Amino acid sequence: MNVPLLTVRDLSVEIATDTGTFRAVDGLNFTIPRGKTVAVVGESGSGKSVTAQAIMRILPKVARISSGSILFDDPADRHPPLDVAALDGTSERMRQVRGGRIAMIFQEPMTSLSPLHTVGDQVTEALKIHAKVDDAAAQARAVEVFERVGFPDPKRALVTYPFELSGGLRQRAMIAMALITRPALLVADEPTTALDVTTQAQILDLIRELQADTGMSVLLITHDLGVVANMADEVVVMYRGQVMESGERDEIFRRPRHAYLKALIQAVPRFAMEPGERLTPLRAVKTHATVGTRPATVSPPRNVLDVRSITKSYTLRSGWFSGKLREIRAVDDVSLSLRCGQTLGLVGESGCGKTTVSKMISRAIKPDSGQIHFDDGSGPRDVHRLDGSALTAYRRAVQFVFQDPFSSLNPRMTVYEILTEPLRIHNIGTSDERFARAKDLLDMVGLDRRSLRRYPHSFSGGQRQRLGIARALALEPQVLLCDEPVSALDVSVQAQVLNLLKDLQSALGLSYLFVSHNLAVVDYVADTIAVMCRGHIVEQASAAALFRNPAHPYTSALLAAVPYPDPERPLDFGKLRSGRFSNPAAWPEPYRLAEGDPGVMTDIAPDHRVRMMSTDLARAA
């Protein structure tokens, strides 16, 4: 029984590009034992996804398997192992295996399902391709699977469209689709990267449970060492298409031998890092942030931004043909203050309103009530009452760094045009001065000065994000609103960008509002942290205090859901299973918020405030 389920031998995949062929996978060897989980870890571009596609034989047209074999020893099949690599990718035999015996789930639950077909249609289809079943039987099986993967109303799921579901439920639908045929191997390509931490923990838990139920093997592809530590039995570390290191999980984490793996582990932000401890990125970037900057004047500490109980509601029409209106409080009585030269972390799951807050600060949208005060040293002024030159000055002083480095840079503009566009808009400098400024900006973010004539597509994700930061710095702002600036980046690059932000802050005296769902990242960069849930700030404290003794149940749930890159500290899946921690009515007293009760922020320690139920209600209870 110790014959491995899948054996990859000397696998090479070549990709044809304009500049010649390039080996994405180069002589790869690994095995997947029966019933076990093998994690393939690496940065983007290391060839891990290409490996998964090769196993499924769904490689893009430009790629082809140039040598090697992928032996699949199906337990349900008495024949000798099947060499998947030798089959024709579109052959009948391969199609039986693909989806039937080896199933796959993908990173993006938003785009992996067709928006035009019901979830039920897409899930039952997977079964109907591989088994002779009628519609009724297929639907019955689908309902069973939906129930197993945790759909609240499995029957309704049959007629639900993907866009009506949350990201977590969509990923569950994908899992249902993969598992309805009871495959022997599940290939999961970054299955939780696009999800919130709590949802991630639940999906990981689900995959583990299903594995225990069915005895299938899992090939888990990820760049998150925390996920690996919690899920994998064996680990394969890939770099540039080759295996750097592989072995048992505990062995790998306890005694990483290869320099690459050591570096990878070093690059992940952890909780309880020493004050002043820096992450070590794989490829460090030097910044020269002293060029052309204003001297950091020592002034009495002041709040550069003061947000006073802002509220924003949206009305939703619930359908095209019906006129019903629903009101959603996206942001409800939020107060924040950002100290000059410091970083305020804003944490919460998707949909909690954190991006809406940053948009109101940048004056992209107007709050329904409340004020935002900005103080550049000359006294606080209400941002939403600014006009004329004061408004222009505010626009210069507050700049945005966006989440997606791929869509936030115009692909038709050169780096020079991108970096000088803010200067042109604000009519600053002659073209010579702008040229000099653009070169300084590249120095600041550690990019080569010669890249000015290049276009964004020729840069990697991390380099593009640095371009985005350089663009934000062009107008010498005082405040940067960073909306999930590293969540689209690999761990290795993430460390690089986080360090860059920290260096720029100390060199330029910048203040950051740092919006993120990743607690470890926020812990690394932020001085104070505010936790948001359903439009409320539920807890606010200094970074150290918040992580040492979180008071609010939601904060502790978020903390508990972060997977540590350490097998000794596994996730407590049982605690996270209930899944009701983002429902204010289900929080234990005194934190419970009844319908319509906004609660009150209460000081529980100096600089540590928690939202609790309104006192009069508490007294009545």
Next chain:
Amino acid sequence: MIGYLLRRGGTMIVTLAIISALVFFIIKLPPGDFLTNQISELRAQGESASVAKAEFLIKQYGLDLPVWQQYLVWIGAWPGPNGFSGLLEGDWGWSFEFDRPVTEVVGDALWLTLLINLVVVVFVHLVSIPIAIYSATRQYSVGDYVATFIGYIGLATPSFLLALVLLYYTNRWFGVSIGGLYDANYSGQPWSWPKISSLMSHLVVPTIVIGLGGTAAMIRRMRANLLDELGKQYFVTARAKGMTPVRALLKYPFRMSLNPFIADIGNLLPHLISGSVLVSLVLSLPTVGPILLSALKSQDQFLAGFILMFVAVLTVVGMLVSDLLLAWLDPRIRLSAR
């Protein structure tokens, strides 16, 4: 749903009212009208009997009224010399040029126009969709280049030129006259099987001529749409399920790529009338296009106004149909909040 249809119905009526006013006033913009032009011409020739008839017609159709009253009479919202008798009452008016009621002038031509253009639409889709799918799935293959090349020729060739060329060569090589929609000896005859089969054989060349440009354009657009959709993640998901490539293609990316074309139906219907005027003239097809052209030139106001209103109704109805079809086909439009 019913509320939506009522709202849409209301806006359609308002739209048509505005269009009718625009159409009427623009037709009336040049000085004079068909009858006054004719009267002055007749006076110059000294034919007083005809002048009397023309003056009778002016009275009869209220052409001596102010323009806004003429408009209201035309649409039937104002009592004319014969009481309420306008578009709303189903009276399309009188064609001065043909000296017959508009209904009789347009009559067959309207239905033949619709017929020929519907055939063209079907032809365009039947030919272009398979070619587009072939081109998109085999991007940069020899077949793709050939289809692309022919497509560009189709786009670049003026259809009336192609019509002339075909007219000449079919006559020279096959001895067939392809002008008209049926043999000359069937004209004026009641509809019968031989007449219909003659119609069918005469339809082939006009269909190709009128449809070629549209086919080429559709291949290009469909190919581009499909290429976008083929790169989407859900298509990879479908293949990862083990679907056959053809089924996966037709069920997912193809259906997604249809949306822009359904949204285009509203524009397609008026194009049916006005798109083939030149070709109709060259091939002497009895369609509305040439009639509209001559009516506009001679300021035959009721005839021109009726044809233009007919096109407007087709447009507005086409828009409604395409919106309803889109909602039916795309659940995101049907169900999601705005």
